[in-house]
Amino acid sequence: MKKILVYTLLTLFAIFSLFPFFWMLITSLKPFGEGLSLRIIPKTITIENYKIILTQYNFFRYFLNSLIVALSSAFISTSFAFLGGYAFAKRQFMGKRVLFFVLISAMMIPGMVYLVPQFAIVNLLGWMNTYAAMVVPHLANIFGLFLLAQYITTLPNSLIESARIDGANEIRILTNIILPLSLPVVITVFLLNFQFHWNNFLWQLIVTTKEKMYTVPVGLAMFRSAHEELYTLKMAASAISLMPISILFVFAQKFFISGITQGAIKG
């Protein structure tokens, strides 16, 4: 009896929280004129909206831009965090505690504070409407660095020392010992970085003014203000925007959840 109640509550909440996405998909699959019908199961299902939004409204290009930005950012920032995380975990150096304190404090600063000065720097560098503007300012991921450092600390020092005795240099130690052993955390940080950059809407909005540099959410913002009434197309564009992260999440939810939980609980 008690179990039935638990299942009912959980299922109700799941329906409530996932319904908007279900409705988005259903609307995006309806024929053009039926965008406002309230049928849960549409009379006819069509992928016409996706074709139109990807080709006529150039979302294919925006999708590529998003992909280039998110993939390159995730790759570079994970590498940077990995190198720094290793140094934090396994090397001694002067100023370690100061650096730790500075990084922790920087994590407390709300992202909005950076809006104006980062924009100014990108402007002075002449980077407006480039991939560099979207990627470079967010490559220092403190959260990822600490997540990796925390994990690498737990690896036994003896492994590194014996490799050193065998004549391995630092780079070999990193690529042949540390990287394979910390791969799950590296993947986690990579996925979280990819997600951050795929969703980095506000920043992409302010550094792109040329249509061919739009990312998917920026394209969606522009499309919305120009075509308020094209509901089926708007929902198709939204679905395209949410799809990559949803798919990644379904296949790699363990990495997402463990990464976000660990970072929050220990940090």
Added chain:
Amino acid sequence: MDKPSTRETLTSYLFFLPFLVIFLVFLVFPIFYSLYLSFHEVRDLSNVFGNLAPCGLSNYKKIISDTGFWWGVFMTLYYALLTIPTGIIISLILAILLNQKIRGISIYRAAFFMPFVLDAFVVAIVWTFIYSAPYGIVPNILSKIKENWGTVNFLALPATAMPAVALVMVLKNAGFGMVLFLAGLQNIPPSLYEAAEIDGATGIRKHLYVTIPMLKPIILFLVITGIIGGFSAFAEFYGMTGGGPTITLFGKTLGATKVTGIYLFRAFESLKLGYAASISFVLLIITLFFSYIGSRILGKVRY
């Protein structure tokens, strides 16, 4: 431990170099540059950063008497008040429900958590469609209860716009609190519940006297990130209300959901960059202040 040698320090920093360069240029320097900007104003709209005029403290003086800004702070606190406690309660309930011996835990967990990783702006666009009157789902369901409710768009009414946005974000973020609470619940030793049972606590009271005190660090974390998040909130409002609908109070036109994030963005958009920079500084101080207050209050609560 031995003091690290200079050589070792230097090679260690070599590992840090790529990270540190970005950190210094894009996260440390901007804070100082922003401070510099906040004492200047834009003179030439075609060359905004090349031609700045020093203006002393005038930007900060302007903030003190800027109704729109303080209204934004007020609305942000209102938003935080609507989202943080409800968010904590809902995610705690979900976590307690999921912490039973039931099947399909991972499916439920994934279903609740997924919205959290999605882009707030796009989620906002989807919800705008769901709220929109008279075609959206929400007014259509309401019209079944009372006919003239079919034309009500919650996002367009001053009194309901903020709660409507808050509801969306509570639903979107509930999974985050839930996984944290779930991890926390699994760390509570069962002996504590047994001890509480011996002392006569049952059902709800067991949670009140054991669960909640044990989860206090997570609650504190959610309050502080909630406050920081509130003062950074932008995409959800940009997507759903744009800061509106407008209301008139004491002869001033204000936006019913014009939180600080939107207010800062509008100042930025109209190229009042010096002013926007000084707003970000005041916001930073306000955020730190409320995070501090939040942690002090929670630190003092006794169970």
